[in-house]
Amino acid sequence: MRLYSVSLKHILLYPALFSLAFVISGCSFSYSSESISDSTSSIISSPSSISGKSKKYQNEVADYTTAYVKSSQPGADYTSFLKGLSDIAAKEGVTNWDQDPLTYLGIGIGLKKANVEGVAYETYKKNFAGGDSKKMENIQSGYESAE
Amino acid sequence: MPVTVRFSLKPVFINAALVALFVCSAPVSSASFEYLYIEANEGDSSGGHSAIQFGDEVYHYQHHDSGLIRLLRQDKQEFHFLYRFLQNRRIHLNHVEVSEDTFNMLREHFKLQFLAQDQQLKQLNDLHRDRVLIQRLLHKPGFDDSFSDADSSMTLQLKGVGLFYAGQELSDQKTGRRIEKSISVQSRSLHTMELLHKKIEQNYGQDFLLHRREQITADIKALKTGHWPEVKPVLSEDNFPAAINSFADSYEDYLTGLVAIKVLMEEQPLHPDAFFVTHESVTPEEKHVLERLRDQLIVSLLKSVNSGRPDWGYAVLVNMARLLAVDLSLQLGQWVYIDDFAVDSEWISADQFAEYAEQMQTQINDALDNLTRTRKALLNGGGLTEANYSKLEMSANRYFELLKGRQHKAIRYIGEKALPTKSIKVPDWIVPKLTQQQLAKALTELDNYETKLLQELAEHYRYDLITRNCVTELFRTIDQALLGQNREDADQSKQAELVMKESTERLGGNISASYNFVPFVSFQSVQDRYNVTASAVLNSYRGQKLAKLYANNKGLMTLLRESNTFSSTLYPYNSDDALFVFFTDEHILLRPFFGLFNTVAGIGQSVIGFLSWPIDSGKNLKSGATGILMSLPELVFFNMRKGSYKYLSYNQFVNEEKSKY
Numbered sequence: 001m002r003l004y005s006v007s008l009k010h011i012l013l014y015p016a017l018f019s020l021a022f023v024i025s026g027c028s029f030s031y032s033s034e035s036i037s038d039s040t041s042s043i044i045s046s047p048s049s050i051s052g053k054s055k056k057y058q059n060e061v062a063d064y065t066t067a068y069v070k071s072s073q074p075g076a077d078y079t080s081f082l083k084g085l086s087d088i089a090a091k092e093g094v095t096n097w098d099q100d101p102l103t104y105l106g107i108g109i110g111l112k113k114a115n116v117e118g119v120a121y122e123t124y125k126k127n128f129a130g131g132d133s134k135k136m137e138n139i140q141s142g143y144e145s146a147e
Numbered sequence: 148m149p150v151t152v153r154f155s156l157k158p159v160f161i162n163a164a165l166v167a168l169f170v171c172s173a174p175v176s177s178a179s180f181e182y183l184y185i186e187a188n189e190g191d192s193s194g195g196h197s198a199i200q201f202g203d204e205v206y207h208y209q210h211h212d213s214g215l216i217r218l219l220r221q222d223k224q225e226f227h228f229l230y231r232f233l234q235n236r237r238i239h240l241n242h243v244e245v246s247e248d249t250f251n252m253l254r255e256h257f258k259l260q261f262l263a264q265d266q267q268l269k270q271l272n273d274l275h276r277d278r279v280l281i282q283r284l285l286h287k288p289g290f291d292d293s294f295s296d297a298d299s300s301m302t303l304q305l306k307g308v309g310l311f312y313a314g315q316e317l318s319d320q321k322t323g324r325r326i327e328k329s330i331s332v333q334s335r336s337l338h339t340m341e342l343l344h345k346k347i348e349q350n351y352g353q354d355f356l357l358h359r360r361e362q363i364t365a366d367i368k369a370l371k372t373g374h375w376p377e378v379k380p381v382l383s384e385d386n387f388p389a390a391i392n393s394f395a396d397s398y399e400d401y402l403t404g405l406v407a408i409k410v411l412m413e414e415q416p417l418h419p420d421a422f423f424v425t426h427e428s429v430t431p432e433e434k435h436v437l438e439r440l441r442d443q444l445i446v447s448l449l450k451s452v453n454s455g456r457p458d459w460g461y462a463v464l465v466n467m468a469r470l471l472a473v474d475l476s477l478q479l480g481q482w483v484y485i486d487d488f489a490v491d492s493e494w495i496s497a498d499q500f501a502e503y504a505e506q507m508q509t510q511i512n513d514a515l516d517n518l519t520r521t522r523k524a525l526l527n528g529g530g531l532t533e534a535n536y537s538k539l540e541m542s543a544n545r546y547f548e549l550l551k552g553r554q555h556k557a558i559r560y561i562g563e564k565a566l567p568t569k570s571i572k573v574p575d576w577i578v579p580k581l582t583q584q585q586l587a588k589a590l591t592e593l594d595n596y597e598t599k600l601l602q603e604l605a606e607h608y609r610y611d612l613i614t615r616n617c618v619t620e621l622f623r624t625i626d627q628a629l630l631g632q633n634r635e636d637a638d639q640s641k642q643a644e645l646v647m648k649e650s651t652e653r654l655g656g657n658i659s660a661s662y663n664f665v666p667f668v669s670f671q672s673v674q675d676r677y678n679v680t681a682s683a684v685l686n687s688y689r690g691q692k693l694a695k696l697y698a699n700n701k702g703l704m705t706l707l708r709e710s711n712t713f714s715s716t717l718y719p720y721n722s723d724d725a726l727f728v729f730f731t732d733e734h735i736l737l738r739p740f741f742g743l744f745n746t747v748a749g750i751g752q753s754v755i756g757f758l759s760w761p762i763d764s765g766k767n768l769k770s771g772a773t774g775i776l777m778s779l780p781e782l783v784f785f786n787m788r789k790g791s792y793k794y795l796s797y798n799q800f801v802n803e804e805k806s807k808y
Contacts, residue, residue, distance in 0.1 A: 057534070067262040071388070079392050079457050086458050093537025093565035095462045096447045098454055130455055
């Protein structure tokens with residue numbers, strides 16, 4: 001009887017302990033800086049997702065702008081901001097983001113979402129548009145559309 | 148009072164209408180989110196996984212190889228394809244009803260945290276790149292042999308330059324040999340380059356490129372190392388770090404600009420590996436579209452070449468490459484595309500391709516279908532956008548790359564980019580004029596800042612199996628979102644009260660991250676405490692196929708045949724899975740018995756692996772050991788072994804999800 005109990009302990013308890021260790025060791029593991037979506041981007045490059053891409057891009061720019069301005073000052077150096085825009089645009093297959101009105105509309109929406117107003121808003125608008133009047137108009141349109 | 152539909156945790160497959168609510172691409176109610184529990188399987192997240200879904204976006208935490216835990220954002224369909232299809236796991240789902248205000252608050256907070264962490268980790272990466280550049284400048288090759296150039300070559304790269312030059316060409320200035328190799332096709336692009344050169348001169352003056360080159364050269368020489376603050380970087384989970392310009396980034400951008408000017412001035416043709424000519428004819432309608440695209444690209448190029456953005460050089464290189472590809476398509480009457488695979492793409496061998504011939508044929512069919520549809524989309528009014536052309540380029544790259552497998556060649560399976568990247572290592576051209584003392588001082592400053600940043604990142608994001616994992620962080624993020632502005636105002640003790648109050652009001656109850664670190668336990672807690680109006684189980688790939696099969700025939704022979712990996716018609720052995728005999732996800736009572744067989748199979752593989760160690764470098768042994776460990780939980784009724792799939796069709800996934808509902 002005792003022998004049986006010991007065997008049972010070996011058969012059930014140790015595996016149970018192992019099991020517990022495994023069951024609680026959740027979480028996906030990533031081996032590189034790339035996300036899962038990077039690793040499957042080729043497989044899922046379905047054209048079905050073409051529609052809605054523009055809106056998605058504009059929203060991404062808006063979110064990024066909101067996050068950026070919340071942590072910076074209007075007079076800050078904008079090089080890193082512009083590089084961030086390049087990264088967002090690259091994921092959508094866009095190189096010429098600086099010539100795309102959607103970019104500036106998105107920036108305007110982002111500024112509004114970050115509650116930037118008055119002089120600070122005007123400074124951001126001018127700097128993000130590089131002083132270009134057409135781009136500033138688009139930022140303004142985006143800003144107003146988010147109201 | 149709303150009617151609450153509750154299901155237990157055991158797999159109950161919900162009706163079509165309910166699944167449609169969760170999975171179909173149609174937008175879901177803006178006042179609900181889904182809490183997901185992904186079942187365990189062999190491989191990563193072997194203990195299961197958790198995620199939160201807001202509309203079309205899924206947020207989940209992943210344990211990164213740096214030892215940190217990262218928040219990821221994925222498209223809903225991508226996430227479900229990856230976990231339910233490729234990894235063959237069932238997903239349990241709790242539908243939580245909230246007010247629109249709460250939904251927006253939670254979604255915005257997750258989004259902000261994702262962006263902030265992304266930026267924080269990018270800064271860490273920038274610091275590494277800056278360090279490598281400073282070290283490279285400090286130890287110029289030939290001056291100090293102790294410095295290894297390998298890290299520098301891997302880390303410092305000029306993006307897009309490989310479209311026109313091979314690795315050593317820029318340093319050696321030897322391009323004649325390869326121009327001769329492909330002169331028949333590439334001589335056709337000379338006219339386009341001449342035209343472009345002339346247009347730039349007409350727009351900006353004859354010496355524009357020369358002046359721009361001189362200016363960039365002067366800028367590089369005057370380039371200063373970054374300024375890393377002496378103070379500790381103040382990070383929080385939802386704050387962008389202060390922007391610091393990367394020294395390496397600026398240097399690479401300047402050099403890429405110089406290469407772009409060199410290409411324009413020397414009218415350099417595309418590198419032969421940078422494009423491919425297909426046998427697909429350009430139709431008359433497509434010809435008109437391509438002519439318009441060519442004009443658009445010229446206009447974009449003229450703007451890019453004088454742009455103030457830091458990475459204008461890369462934009463010029465990509466636009467030029469595409470212009471040449473479009474122009475060649477028009478001249479030859481056959482589609483020509485730029486190769487958009489990254490240098491570090493994942494390859495599959497010719498033998499692997501042959502082994503999975505059926506799946507590969509499905510992939511080819513999918514790729515052709517995508518290519519056909521993207522070609523059509525380009526013809527639609529308003530369809531000619533840069534993003535759509537990129538999509539076409541990607542579809543074509545995938546299709547023609549897969550076709551190579553039929554000729555018994557290795558192919559690149561993963562690694563396409565929406566924009567061509569073709570990088571080469573930074574050449575030994577012009578370097579910033581910095582003294583050894585300046586560089587050494589900069590390196591010390593960088594070291595100090597990096598140490599502090601690393602400490603702070605570890606403080607916020609160090610992975611811990613129990614206290615900071617993919618589950619605990621979801622609840623912690625929810626708590627932070629609920630606290631909102633009060634986070635800084637209230638003290639610790641009051642914060643807990645506030646969270647409890649807000650959580651009860653907005654979600655129906657509060658869940659402590661400390662006691663809910665196991666995925667399936669957390670799912671049950673959400674079901675018990677939040678305003679869950681419905682729960683569901685979304686079937687895995689094999690589960691779906693099995694259900695279809697059993698609908699037609701649930702005889703004993705079918706059950707027996709599909710119960711194991713040797714005779715199953717629904718699971719071709721995937722070499723990524725450790726050897727196992729029985730699937731244990733269906734028959735709960737038989738699970739320990741099946742688990743015993745699987746354990747023995749793992750032991751067997753380990754013994755063989757021990758003997759074959761000298762031949763396979765321990766691969767079999769490792770797989771066998773994994774098999775044993777993964778089978779042990781089955782002895783006490785935990786299901787692990789489900790099998791996974793390597794090459795499933797994404798189109799099939801999308802179509803099946805649509806057609807069902």
